[in-house]
Amino acid sequence: MKNKKIDKTPARLDFIQSSTGLILGVFIMGHILFESSILISNEMMYRVTIMFEGYYFFGETYPGIISFLAGAISLIFILHAGVALKKFPNNYRQHKVMRNHVLGMKHEDTTLWVVQIMTGFIMLFIGSVHLYTMMAEPSNIGPYASSHRVLHEHMWPLYFLLLLSVVSHAFIGLYRLAMKWGFMQGKNTKESRKRFKLLMKSLIVIYIVVGSLSLMKYIYIGYTTDCESGERYKSTTINLKAH
Numbered sequence: 001m002k003n004k005k006i007d008k009t010p011a012r013l014d015f016i017q018s019s020t021g022l023i024l025g026v027f028i029m030g031h032i033l034f035e036s037s038i039l040i041s042n043e044m045m046y047r048v049t050i051m052f053e054g055y056y057f058f059g060e061t062y063p064g065i066i067s068f069l070a071g072a073i074s075l076i077f078i079l080h081a082g083v084a085l086k087k088f089p090n091n092y093r094q095h096k097v098m099r100n101h102v103l104g105m106k107h108e109d110t111t112l113w114v115v116q117i118m119t120g121f122i123m124l125f126i127g128s129v130h131l132y133t134m135m136a137e138p139s140n141i142g143p144y145a146s147s148h149r150v151l152h153e154h155m156w157p158l159y160f161l162l163l164l165s166v167v168s169h170a171f172i173g174l175y176r177l178a179m180k181w182g183f184m185q186g187k188n189t190k191e192s193r194k195r196f197k198l199l200m201k202s203l204i205v206i207y208i209v210v211g212s213l214s215l216m217k218y219i220y221i222g223y224t225t226d227c228e229s230g231e232r233y234k235s236t237t238i239n240l241k242a243h
Contacts, residue, residue, distance in 0.1 A: 013083050018177055020080035025170040025177075027073060032167070032207055036214045042143035042221070046233045049142045055238075066138035074131045081124055088117055108197075109179075112172050119169035126162045144227035151222030156215060163211040167204055175200040 034052075038045040052069070053061035133149075134141070140149065150156045178196050221227075 013086070017080060017083040018180070020076050020083070021173045022177060023076055024073070024080060025174045028166055028170040029207070032163075032211050032214075036210050038143060038146075038214050038217045038221075039210075042233055043235060043237075045143050045146075046235055047238075050238070053138075063138035063141075066141065067135045070131050070134035070138070074128075074135065077127060077131065081120070084120060088121075109176075112176070116169055116172050116176075119165040119172075122161065122165040123169060126158055127166065129158065130162060139232070143221060143233040144225060145232055147218045147221035147225065148227050150215065150218040156219060159215055160212070163208060163215065167207045167211065171200045171204045171207070 034048050035045075037048045050056075050061050052066060053063050054065050055061050140146070150159060175196050179193060
């Protein structure tokens with residue numbers, strides 16, 4: 001009798017979901033921190049923007065670099081979502097079983113998984129809109145252009161909901177990855193889980209606060225600055241051409 005061949009597809013899909021989730025989680029951490037440069041000054045946010053447009057490498061700005069980066073993140077996002085969707089309850093019966101399971105067990109890690117499902121569903125729509133905007137309008141990023149979009153184009157409710165969803169989803173995912181792959185697990189799994197869970201909750205609060213303050217700063221700039229759609233901040237120290 002021949003040995004039955006083991007199907008490695010589920011393991012490969014799980015690895016793809018984990019690796020893409022890790023990439024997206026690290027990206028979110030950096031993205032929110034770079035956006036928070038607006039809290040320091042308009043000039044600082046401007047310098048961060050032109051850094052990603054290649055100014056410090058080429059001496060000029062190329063907004064198309066932003067489109068390329070947003071496109072790359074979009075592909076990773078689609079791949080991650082496509083694999084993760086296979087684990088979502090896809091009918092009412094499965095949803096009911098999951099709900100009864102969560103309510104009956106009252107297990108925090110299981111509840112965190114449900115939160116990931118809900119935030120992932122929200123991100124599937126709102127995150128796609130944001131990424132498309134970055135690809136389509138890469139030059140409309142900066143203290144003035146971003147503030148106009150946030151306030152006058154009424155994007156702040158969407159961005160706030162996206163902030164809550166993406167931060168929660170990202171750090172819960174990173175926590176689950178750390179537990180799943182035994183990262184810094186130590187000898188006492190129970191204590192390691194507590195430490196990682198505390199770190200996860202702390203980072204969620206910190207990043208939501210930082211992101212909310214940044215969003216409020218953009219709204220403030222939009223109210224106090226007479227900037228039109230697409231207007232870019234003019235630096236007093238850097239004179240450049242955009243392509």
